[in-house]
Amino acid sequence: MNVQLIGVNYKTAPVEVRERLNIPESHLPDALKRLSQHPGVDEGLILCTCNRVEILARTRNGSADLRGFIRDYFRIDPSTYESHLYELSEREAVRHVFRVTASLDSMVVGEPQILGQVKDAYAAARTVGTVHSHLDHLLTRAFTVAKRVRTETSIGTSAVSVASVAVELAKKIFGSLNGKHVYLVGAGKMSELAARHLLAHGAASIFVANRTYERAVTLAKKFHGEAILFEQLYDTCDRADIVITSTGAPHAIFRREHGELFLNRRKNRPMFFIDIAVPRDVDPEMNKMDGIFVYDIDDLQQAASSHLSDRRVEADRAEQIINIEVERFHEHLQDRLQTLVVIPTIVSLQDQFETIRRSEIDRVRGRLGSLSAEQETAIDALTRGIVNKIMHTPITSLKSAAKDAEVTSVIEVVRRIFNLNLTGDKTKEESEKKKPGAES
């Protein structure tokens, strides 16, 4: 199977690059169609989350130009992302898909959201029809593996996404989140998620400030919050106990002087800054101030991963499961591919025997006189039974020979013995033609 994978993730590319390669959900069907029409691509799937953009494809010869697809699709300067791309193929690509789906490649190992995201990507690709045979098989297997990892290791037990870590930290500072106000600066997927978590844990209200005011309004509406003009950020920010920033600003937008201003207005009540922007929006100096707590994305990640001291052990166990599953998948695939070679012969063998059986019944049918329905069925069952018994040995020999090197000579022998040559070749050609779509 020629599987290829290309993409960027949070390890290889900063958020600026990932954002540029992001494909919004509404554009996904179109992107999938264009991917499947790209030269050499038979099947395709696109996974797009805030931490990764990955393109998975089954290609005709295993060397389709997926970089070319990215170039054609995004039409942005390749030099801005080329160095961040990674490409995997075959076994490594399969392993990667398994690891991603099982949440081993996640920023917070074991977090449960990724499985849903992969499932969504799979559903989207199936709807468009760009995943139908081999990739379908691979993805279904990946879901089973993810489930196995989840049940056999405790990697997911205290699995926490960055958002839930943020909630936990907020609770360590404020106790209960009831009546606390949340301020979103910049509107991104991740900050939206964090805000949703905080609200679910009792936060009272949400303010949204964004450079594009319309986006702030849309987001605020979603949470029944209040949109605020970006120019009024510093005048209003002290109203919030928790500030989540995710702007694309090149420099810190919150600095020491702002912190002093806020604390003054808040009578020193503590403030919690969750900075998920890269580069950071909050000057790390602010964390040194009394009553201000700043966590950036790496801190959150660290807090999340130190959750379980034996998480690493569990992750190692999960990796072992993945290794076993990758091997198993390959053997299985090999089996399927190899049996594919003997299938035309088996089919024509079955056809041949069935023809013989039918003609023999037709030949003697007249001599038997009128038969009851039961008798008809009995004759049919009897002849079928005889044929199946006779066919059993050649078919099993063929199947087991499929794994050997001399499979072609075995096929040849069977064809000669049963005189399958003519029909056999015809079926073979047909099935060769159908082969890409043969497994469904």
Add this chain to the structure above:
Amino acid sequence: MPILWLRVALGFYGIGLLCALFALMRRGILPRFALPAMSVGMTFQFVSLIEAVIPDGSNALTSIHNAESLLALLVMAAFMIVYFSYRTTSPGIIIFPLVFVLTFAAASHQHPFVFTSPVLGGWLVAHIALIFAGYAALFLSFTASLLYLIQERRLKSKKPGGAMSRLPALQQIDEIGYRSLLFGFPFMTLGLIAGMVVAQGTYGHLDFLDPKISLSILMWAVYMLMLYTRWNAGWRGRRAAYLAAGAFLTALVAWSANYFSAIHRVVQS
């Protein structure tokens, strides 16, 4: 008899303290074993104090050891109030050893009391009980300040986990400290007023230069300052902790003034 009950109480406090130390390593053991032990200890201490007071009347409290015992009981009571309102046992890390030491000192020897005020028995009891309630609240507030600093450092260092990961939320600690302060202030004020009444009644005048009186007023002023900065500027965290430590220190000095004050000598040793 009182000394026997006090020693039984001490035994239970000891058990409670050991459980609390174990609790630093294992979760859940503190409410399960330490709290019942401490409660039983409190009951025996209470019985011991009552038995001491019945024969001697209010004068019993002027014995340094009974006073220590009373202080220990009040500190424990303050801890229990916090426990029932906030369901946190964290202050126990500091409170339990203190209660144990106070009770231990009280249970080790018994000395006759020396300070007597023939006329104003009721005022004297009020003075001692109120001041000690104030001390207990102040100590609890100081404890909360220390816990606040520990928790703040943990959150800022961004390395969660460890023995201190079970501390209550920062704002909750802050609230405990603040409420203790608020709660203790009227006691302290009324206690001082009662003390002045006693001094006035005993000596006929108030000697403000006496170390006990001047230090007590200083302590009250620091206390007032803490409340003021808190109300006005919302001081908390490091600055509040320094102030609380300062107030606690002046309280200690004011207490030690018993050893050299001319008018407030309760110690015979």
